[in-house]
Amino acid sequence: MNKYILPILLLLLFSYGVTAMSVKQCLFSEMTGVINFEGKPVAGVKLVRMVDYNKAQYDETVTDEHGNFHFPAVFRHNIAGIFLPMQFVVAQEIKAYKDDVEYFMWGAASMDSTENYEARGKPLVVSCELSLEEEIVIAVNNNVIVSRCTWDVESDPPIDTSIYYDDDEDDN
Secondary structure, eight states: OHHHHHHHHHHHHHHHHHHHHSEEEEEEOOEEEEEEETTEEOSSOEEEEEEESSSEEEEEEEOOTTSEEEEOOEEEEESHHHHSOOOOOEEEEEEEEETTEEEEEEEEEEOOOSTTGGGTTSOEEEEEETTOSSOEEEEETTEEEEESEEESOOOOOOOOGGGGOOTTSOOO
């Protein structure tokens, strides 16, 4: 039995060291909010969240009697990020299901692993309207988010695309 103690201690020590050296990345910030339909909170709406970073992960929740919902943050520890430079990109999506109708509620290709980047560091508290004709498109910290939700965030300033076009060129 004594011959197993040293390998077990080394394994535990090595495992702790690897975790301590890893980079903690937020794949999807904690989100709380309310789901409305035609301006009124809706109970019993099923929400399915997909987070895709190398492999899609799904979780779901259902709105309470006041239309409220909660998704916890999703994190991962990335050991390779310490040694290899790489671009962080994660697909985020939430779909809502009300009366057997699917609604696209949230979509982003996040390029930022900072928790709460979607709200510039503040908690992500949203108010979502399923009856919107079109989703809202907003850029936050250079990440484009398409959603039926609003939250306390200031969008990025519009990009001046005129620098890419020369108005003086002749069209021959």
